[in-house]
Amino acid sequence: MDQGHIRNFCIIAHIDHGKSTLADRILQLTGAVSERDMRSQVLDSMDLERERGITIKAQAVRVHYTASDGETYQLNLIDTPGHVDFSYEVSRSLAACEGALLVVDASQGIEAQTLANTYLAIEGDLEVIPVLNKIDLPAADPELHGRAVADLIGDDPENVLRISAKTGEGIEAVLEAVVERVPPPSGDLTAPARALIFDSVYDQYRGVVAFVRVMDGVFQKGDKLRCMQTGLVVESEEIGVMAPVMTPTGKLAAGETGYLVTGLKNLGDLRVGDTITRVAEPAAEALPGYREVKPMVFCGLFPVDADDYPDLRDALEKLSLNDASLRWEPESSQALGFGFRCGFLGLLHMDIVRERLEREYDLELLATTPNVEYKVTTTMGEILPVRSPTELPPPTNIAMIEEPFVRCTILVPSDGVGAVMKLCQDRRGVFVTMEPIENRQQIVYDMPLAEIVLDFYDQLKSRTRGYASLDYEIVGYRESHLVKLDVLLAGDTVDALSMIVHRDEAYTRGKLLVERLFRTIPRQLFDVPIQAAIGGKILARETVKARRKDVLAKCYGGDISRKRKLLERQKEGKKRMKQVGSVEVPQEAFLSVLKIGDDGNGK
Amino acid sequence: MSPVAHLYLHLPFCSSRCGYCAFVVNVGALGRRDEYLDALLAELEGERAAGRIGELQTVYLGGGTPTLMRPRRLAALMERIRPHLAPGAEVSMEANPESVDGPALAALRRAGVNRLSLGVQSFQPHLLSALDRAATPAQARQLIACARAAGFEDLSIDLIFGIPGQTADDLERDLAEVLTAGPDHVSWYELELKPGTALARAGTPAFDEDEGADAYRRIVGGLEDAGYGWYETANFARPGHECRHSLAYWSAADYLGLGVGAVSTVGGERWRNAAALDGYLAALAAGEAPPRSREPLDADDVRRERWMLGLRLERGLPLAWAGPPDRPDALARLSAAGLLHHDAGAVSLTREGRFVQNAILHELMDYA
Numbered sequence: 001m002d003q004g005h006i007r008n009f010c011i012i013a014h015i016d017h018g019k020s021t022l023a024d025r026i027l028q029l030t031g032a033v034s035e036r037d038m039r040s041q042v043l044d045s046m047d048l049e050r051e052r053g054i055t056i057k058a059q060a061v062r063v064h065y066t067a068s069d070g071e072t073y074q075l076n077l078i079d080t081p082g083h084v085d086f087s088y089e090v091s092r093s094l095a096a097c098e099g100a101l102l103v104v105d106a107s108q109g110i111e112a113q114t115l116a117n118t119y120l121a122i123e124g125d126l127e128v129i130p131v132l133n134k135i136d137l138p139a140a141d142p143e144l145h146g147r148a149v150a151d152l153i154g155d156d157p158e159n160v161l162r163i164s165a166k167t168g169e170g171i172e173a174v175l176e177a178v179v180e181r182v183p184p185p186s187g188d189l190t191a192p193a194r195a196l197i198f199d200s201v202y203d204q205y206r207g208v209v210a211f212v213r214v215m216d217g218v219f220q221k222g223d224k225l226r227c228m229q230t231g232l233v234v235e236s237e238e239i240g241v242m243a244p245v246m247t248p249t250g251k252l253a254a255g256e257t258g259y260l261v262t263g264l265k266n267l268g269d270l271r272v273g274d275t276i277t278r279v280a281e282p283a284a285e286a287l288p289g290y291r292e293v294k295p296m297v298f299c300g301l302f303p304v305d306a307d308d309y310p311d312l313r314d315a316l317e318k319l320s321l322n323d324a325s326l327r328w329e330p331e332s333s334q335a336l337g338f339g340f341r342c343g344f345l346g347l348l349h350m351d352i353v354r355e356r357l358e359r360e361y362d363l364e365l366l367a368t369t370p371n372v373e374y375k376v377t378t379t380m381g382e383i384l385p386v387r388s389p390t391e392l393p394p395p396t397n398i399a400m401i402e403e404p405f406v407r408c409t410i411l412v413p414s415d416g417v418g419a420v421m422k423l424c425q426d427r428r429g430v431f432v433t434m435e436p437i438e439n440r441q442q443i444v445y446d447m448p449l450a451e452i453v454l455d456f457y458d459q460l461k462s463r464t465r466g467y468a469s470l471d472y473e474i475v476g477y478r479e480s481h482l483v484k485l486d487v488l489l490a491g492d493t494v495d496a497l498s499m500i501v502h503r504d505e506a507y508t509r510g511k512l513l514v515e516r517l518f519r520t521i522p523r524q525l526f527d528v529p530i531q532a533a534i535g536g537k538i539l540a541r542e543t544v545k546a547r548r549k550d551v552l553a554k555c556y557g558g559d560i561s562r563k564r565k566l567l568e569r570q571k572e573g574k575k576r577m578k579q580v581g582s583v584e585v586p587q588e589a590f591l592s593v594l595k596i597g598d599d600g601n602g603k
Numbered sequence: 604m605s606p607v608a609h610l611y612l613h614l615p616f617c618s619s620r621c622g623y624c625a626f627v628v629n630v631g632a633l634g635r636r637d638e639y640l641d642a643l644l645a646e647l648e649g650e651r652a653a654g655r656i657g658e659l660q661t662v663y664l665g666g667g668t669p670t671l672m673r674p675r676r677l678a679a680l681m682e683r684i685r686p687h688l689a690p691g692a693e694v695s696m697e698a699n700p701e702s703v704d705g706p707a708l709a710a711l712r713r714a715g716v717n718r719l720s721l722g723v724q725s726f727q728p729h730l731l732s733a734l735d736r737a738a739t740p741a742q743a744r745q746l747i748a749c750a751r752a753a754g755f756e757d758l759s760i761d762l763i764f765g766i767p768g769q770t771a772d773d774l775e776r777d778l779a780e781v782l783t784a785g786p787d788h789v790s791w792y793e794l795e796l797k798p799g800t801a802l803a804r805a806g807t808p809a810f811d812e813d814e815g816a817d818a819y820r821r822i823v824g825g826l827e828d829a830g831y832g833w834y835e836t837a838n839f840a841r842p843g844h845e846c847r848h849s850l851a852y853w854s855a856a857d858y859l860g861l862g863v864g865a866v867s868t869v870g871g872e873r874w875r876n877a878a879a880l881d882g883y884l885a886a887l888a889a890g891e892a893p894p895r896s897r898e899p900l901d902a903d904d905v906r907r908e909r910w911m912l913g914l915r916l917e918r919g920l921p922l923a924w925a926g927p928p929d930r931p932d933a934l935a936r937l938s939a940a941g942l943l944h945h946d947a948g949a950v951s952l953t954r955e956g957r958f959v960q961n962a963i964l965h966e967l968m969d970y971a
Contacts, residue, residue, distance in 0.1 A: 524962070526940065547812070547962055548813060549820075550959045551836050552961055553837055554837065555852070555853070557611055558611075559866075560852065560873075561873060563911065564907060564970065567964065567968075567970035570961075571965065571971055572971075
């Protein structure tokens with residue numbers, strides 16, 4: 001198909017604003033998926049994605065649409081993830097498109113995330129088509145939100161499409177707008193072939209599959225290909241398009257998107273953002289890539305049952321096959337034994353990985369408090385990256401500690417401004433700006449990432465009854481007065497419970513930590529003192545008193561077996577506890593430390 | 604299979620079910636009590652024919668409310684047991700204050716019952732009503748006097764602590780009543796909120812550990828001061844009045860249990876008669892053994908049960924008999940902590956250790 005009949009576009013939308021439903025409708029309307037085969041939300045294929053209603057992996061689907069001009073067009077819909085943790089994937093998708101549908105819930109209006117992604121699209125010279133979804137809802141206010149969306153992209157309010165993906169109303173008009181308004185690709189068919197890798201997945205049978213947007217030239221099955229950044233040479237074992245299942249086509253030409261089966265076995269070998277060219281006739285210059293994804297949040301994952309360690313390693317290896325952003329390395333803890341220090345894109349990513357490990361691989365895990373990557377300058381002038389509290393050098397060897405800061409953009413209705421500013425101040429935020437956007441305020445703060453990863457998002461939501469939305473980007477490292485807060489159980493430091501905190505917060509954090517542990521650690525045969533300390537200085541202390549009575553009341557002939565079985569059940573319950581030195585610590589104790597901020601005082 | 608020296612007979616009938624009761628009892632089936640005794644005798648005959656009944660050192664008639672059975676039929680049952688009794692055998696029976704009177708007690712004594720266990724539970728009216736007990740404190744006091752008058756020289760009373768609404772003062776009053784009544788033996792349990800009981804269903808909160816510990820310690824101290832030995836976790840006796848039948852359980856001896864829901868342990872095998880009255884009566888009327896579920900005990904089960912039972916006793920357990928604990932290194936640690944005595948091949952708990960016996964058991968053994 002000539003490039004004039006190709007349209008590459010993506011959808012920008014906030015979670016729950018209806019992106020997946022719209023995508024489903026498009027597949028249905030163009031006959032790519034029959035009514036009968038229609039599984040709701042075809043693009044969100046992972047169970048967890050479906051459950052949480054979010055999209056994690058970007059994918060590209062090709063459909064054919066016969067427009068009102070009588071011509072048939074090839075439309076390539078490139079999916080984008082909707083959550084802040086995965087914003088880097090959005091920039092990938094945008095780079096492969098000439099247009100974007102900006103989908104906004106007609107009852108909710110624009111959210112911070114959408115705003116940020118829309119700016120990205122405009123900067124990338126994409127044609128943005130505004131769409132108000134869910135106009136069938138009683139609470140829909142298409143006038144108000146339509147005006148705001150038009151303002152945002154500098155368009156006429158009349159050009160804002162009004163649809164209901166749920167009922168199917170207006171979908172045809174969306175496709176017409178894509179054909180009319182999104183510019184066709186303008187690659188050079190005769191130039192040396194170049195394609196941008198915008199995503200990759202690991203397929204059990206085919207190995208690593210690259211999703212590509214061909215910019216110039218033509219790729220054929222069997223071509224020897226070179227990755228221009230890494231220098232890696234692969235063969236295109238198969239080449240095709242997602243329609244919506246993998247369909248071999250034998251070639252992909254300039255303007256098209258599709259997939260390449262590379263024969264690689266390790267997802268990490270292929271760098272998303274790299275440019276592919278043909279070895280035989282290489283392109284002179286690589287396409288502009290995008291920044292490499294770096295994990296932002298780290299935590300230790302340990303099996304509750306030490307025997308599960310090899311299984312956890314296997315599971316992480318398998319997960320990594322399809323999640324190049326997940327990093328992990330072995331870690332050992334005195335308290336928790338052998339486990340892995342893992343790096344994630346954000347808290348949601350961490351939650352998802354943990355849930356998948358527990359659910360799909362049937363592992364019981366303990367996670368340490370998440371932390372960010374600190375930069376420590378030693379008194380010798382050395383700069384050390386610190387990803388775990390245990391890596392922190394002794395205080396006397398530290399000249400300076402820096403931590404990553406992010407610029408947070410928060411959109412909130414005016415009556416929530418006070419609550420949001422209070423929260424940001426409490427979390428060591430530095431005010432940047434505030435300005436009205438449609439009927440809401442846009443508040444910008446610079447904040448330590450460490451404060452965000454703890455529970456900021458949950459707090460933000462609960463303090464604004466769910467109305468605030470958040471976006472953030474890293475702005476760099478800044479010096480902070482940070483200290484290592486230790487927890488001692490029965491006199492011994494529990495390395496897995498240590499955390500790096502701001503000096504001003506150490507006392508409240510330590511006190512709360514001790515209280516939480518005091519409430520969750522059951523009474524045992526001996527007294528268990530719980531202490532929080534910085535260096536040798538004790539900040540807080542509680543003691544779980546030794547048990548004073550623990551007997552099985554009656555035991556006669558009839559219930560000897562029952563009593564023995566009761567002991568067996570009690571023992572089973574103890575297995576879910578972690579033996580830390582002489583103390584049995586239940587899993588909830590570790591979890592309670594994680595959820596340190598959920599009792600309403602914000603710390 | 605070697606013959607047993609300890610026999611339990613279950614008499615399951617009750618006029619009502621108490622709020623804390625999780626035993627196998629039958630309410631509103633009194634019309635079948637004679638039929639039941641016939642069946643019980645048939646089961647006894649079957650066991651006798653199988654050679655499982657040896658010279659009986661102890662017999663225990665428990666319930667239910669055994670005193671709801673017709674005295675004449677009970678006497679007939681005792682007639683059948685008498686030939687198997689060893690000289691000086693202990694023959695115990697449970698009785699509830701509201702279901703028995705002086706003449707009936709005298710008849711039981713004549714029939715050969717020589718030890719009486721009275722289900723008093725408390726002397727405080729509001730606590731009795733919290734437990735759904737039918738008897739009044741006055742009836743309990745009167746029954747104790749009647750039992751003495753009937754010639755019972757081995758008298759035990761059962762009490763419960765940790766009853767919803769029970770204060771420290773209530774406990775003091777119960778303790779004083781017990782000492783005034785002067786039984787030879789006292790069983791004093793903490794209320795257990797077993798699943799399925801009316802109290803558990805009503806969402807009764809469990810006693811706080813410290814409250815329970817205070818009450819428990821007060822009971823042990825009060826009874827010991829009055830000359831009762833704390834010979835088992837929840838049992839106290841004047842010297843020489845320990846319950847020999849219960850001691851057989853706690854020493855993991857073989858025993859035979861007859862009647863609905865009764866359990867037997869003989870020669871490394873345990874079986875439990877099914878709890879349903881109908882099935883039991885039908886099987887025995889048809890000349891068959893009652894429906895039973897069997898549970899083989901392996902060497903580890905036996906060893907772990909011996910530890911579980913032996914540590915309940917003040918005298919502890921001989922290591923040669925019980926076998927080694929699963930975690931022998933814990934012995935020294937617990938001994939150093941003052942919770943356990945470990946010498947000359949025997950292990951027993953210290954006074955402090957006995958209050959946390961269950962936790963110690965988990966330190967020593969792996970129940971899996």
